[in-house]
Amino acid sequence: MGGSTGFVIDIRSVYKVFVPQGRNGQTAHVALQDVTLRIPEGRFVCLVGPSGCGKSTLLNMIAGLIRPTDGTIWYKGRPLDGVNTDVGYITQDDNLLPWRTLQQNVELALEFRGVPPNERRRRAAEYIARVGLAGFEHHYPHELSGGMRKRAALIRTLVYEPSVVLMDEPFGALDAQTRILMQDELLRLWEGSGKTVVFVTHDLVEAIALSDEVVLFSRSPGTIKRVYPVPLGRPRDVFRVHAHPQFPDFYRTLWEELRTEITDLGQERRPV
Amino acid sequence: MSAVETELPRTESDPRAYAEALRIRVQQEALLRARQERLRTAWGRLAFAAGVLVAWELASGRVMDEFFLSRPSAILTALWEMVRRESLLYHLQFTVLEALAGYALGAGSGLLAGFGLARWESLYRVLEPFIVALYGIPRIALAPLFILWFGIGIASKIAVAAVMVFFIVLINTVVGVRSAPLPLLQVARVMGASEWDLIRKVVFPAATPFIVAALQITIPQAMIGAIVGEFISANRGVGHLINRAAGFLDTAGLFAGILTLLWVVLLMNHSVTALGNRWMRWNPRVRSSPEGM
Numbered sequence A: 001m002g003g004s005t006g007f008v009i010d011i012r013s014v015y016k017v018f019v020p021q022g023r024n025g026q027t028a029h030v031a032l033q034d035v036t037l038r039i040p041e042g043r044f045v046c047l048v049g050p051s052g053c054g055k056s057t058l059l060n061m062i063a064g065l066i067r068p069t070d071g072t073i074w075y076k077g078r079p080l081d082g083v084n085t086d087v088g089y090i091t092q093d094d095n096l097l098p099w100r101t102l103q104q105n106v107e108l109a110l111e112f113r114g115v116p117p118n119e120r121r122r123r124a125a126e127y128i129a130r131v132g133l134a135g136f137e138h139h140y141p142h143e144l145s146g147g148m149r150k151r152a153a154l155i156r157t158l159v160y161e162p163s164v165v166l167m168d169e170p171f172g173a174l175d176a177q178t179r180i181l182m183q184d185e186l187l188r189l190w191e192g193s194g195k196t197v198v199f200v201t202h203d204l205v206e207a208i209a210l211s212d213e214v215v216l217f218s219r220s221p222g223t224i225k226r227v228y229p230v231p232l233g234r235p236r237d238v239f240r241v242h243a244h245p246q247f248p249d250f251y252r253t254l255w256e257e258l259r260t261e262i263t264d265l266g267q268e269r270r271p272v
Numbered sequence B: 001m002s003a004v005e006t007e008l009p010r011t012e013s014d015p016r017a018y019a020e021a022l023r024i025r026v027q028q029e030a031l032l033r034a035r036q037e038r039l040r041t042a043w044g045r046l047a048f049a050a051g052v053l054v055a056w057e058l059a060s061g062r063v064m065d066e067f068f069l070s071r072p073s074a075i076l077t078a079l080w081e082m083v084r085r086e087s088l089l090y091h092l093q094f095t096v097l098e099a100l101a102g103y104a105l106g107a108g109s110g111l112l113a114g115f116g117l118a119r120w121e122s123l124y125r126v127l128e129p130f131i132v133a134l135y136g137i138p139r140i141a142l143a144p145l146f147i148l149w150f151g152i153g154i155a156s157k158i159a160v161a162a163v164m165v166f167f168i169v170l171i172n173t174v175v176g177v178r179s180a181p182l183p184l185l186q187v188a189r190v191m192g193a194s195e196w197d198l199i200r201k202v203v204f205p206a207a208t209p210f211i212v213a214a215l216q217i218t219i220p221q222a223m224i225g226a227i228v229g230e231f232i233s234a235n236r237g238v239g240h241l242i243n244r245a246a247g248f249l250d251t252a253g254l255f256a257g258i259l260t261l262l263w264v265v266l267l268m269n270h271s272v273t274a275l276g277n278r279w280m281r282w283n284p285r286v287r288s289s290p291e292g293m
Helices: A055-062 A103-114 A117-130 A145-160 A175-191 A204-210 A238-243 A245-263 B005-006 B015-059 B073-086 B088-119 B119-134 B139-150 B154-178 B182-190 B195-232 B238-247 B252-278
Strands: A007-018 A029-040 A044-048 A070-076 A086-090 A165-169 A195-200 A213-217 A224-229
Touching: A007 A055, A007 A195, A007 B119, A007 B238, A029 A055, A029 A224, A044 A055, A044 A204, A044 B073, A055 A165, A070 A117, A086 A145, A086 A238, A086 B139, A086 B154, A103 A117, A103 A145, A103 B195, A117 A245, A145 B182, A175 A204, A175 A213, A204 A213, A204 A238, A204 A245, A213 A245, A224 A245, A238 A245, B015 B073, B073 B088, B073 B252, B088 B154, B088 B238, B088 B252, B119 B154, B139 B154, B154 B195, B182 B195, B195 B238, B195 B252, B238 B252
Parallel strands: A044 A195, A044 A213, A086 A165, A165 A195
Antiparallel strands: A007 A029, A007 A070, A213 A224
């Protein structure tokens, strides 16, 4: 079948139905409904939408951690089956291993992938230096600040050079200033790398500052409402994204669209 | 010139140097305070122990009948007598051997079974009520049964000690293994971890606080198992010594036996704590724990 479409990620009419865990007698619910999305190589794409719209679910499916109930996800020309170890996956919590030092955490994926120790150390040191964490190699995660931990989580994934990086609200828990610094850091690491990034956020400013395209989801059951190309050029200055002449109009468009999804919750609830 | 400046003329010269001097002074004071605190605690402990011993020595024969209470000096003499004549070390070696072997057996099998059950969900669900029921038995009640099965030698005492340890380690291991957060496991899988990688590098370290706690809790338990086994039937071991001293109405000998056990358990506890601290250098809560005496 159509493998050679030129898209790294090719999601074709995917549905996901969940049965809530834990309690008996709960009704299954539709998390994603007929989602079709094609992402070309090297693109930075943001998924935004109201909470509970299934955007994280979609990310988990691209990572191969859960399967679609119906439909197929094609990854680099092949239908996904099982865990997708070709991607990098960065979650909202930094998920560093608390019993490993910074350096050991950064080396973890390389260990899993059978990279010899010398090479591991060299590559880890390179990335640690790139994000300004040199000198903290032997610190445990609890000895690092929130921003440092987030940098560590970032490079721990980038260190094995995945061509596709999935990010699930990675900066959501950070304070406003650290978040902007991390966005800047991410863009500097990404620009020119040719990597494809799928980034889940509910922060519209973040989506505009970072991405090439914003994919807007409707509320549950999640469907794609529209895909907006971001009218800002590159390279971007995340510190001054508000000052960009195109920013206000684009932000307003996105916000109006999202607002209807958040506010008129009552209307679409049909009586059963 | 405002009032504030005249009150603090030092700041006019060089605020930065002054701040540095302040910083050093505060730091030194804090260190000194911490040392004094430690010293005070140590002296307090010493004073408490000495006070109890002196009060005991004085009360015995005056306030209370020495027959029931004995007295520290008599206990020390009895201890010395035991070491000299009855070879305390000879008896001690059996008790320690039983406790240690039972501990190793119970902890080892508890760990293995715990890991197996935690990874095999459906089997655990089937067995859970049975495990809880067995755990609920006062395990000491099994001692006569084990003596029936394994005889009056050390094997039965090892078995009692092992069963004292097994269930606690088993249950803690299951809880520990399940404490590994799912997102952590998922991230590791995407990173390319094999099942074995996951167990060795994620699940096991995540479970260590629970396992170390179980290993600490169960040390006295193993000793209880060995001693109770010896109480019921034995011709060797510290439990036997204590039992015999009781038979001869030798209160001092009885206390001497108890004192010996106290030291052995303290020593074992200390080694496991040291081991645990080394395993868990990463854990801020464990690191701040008191470092013994």
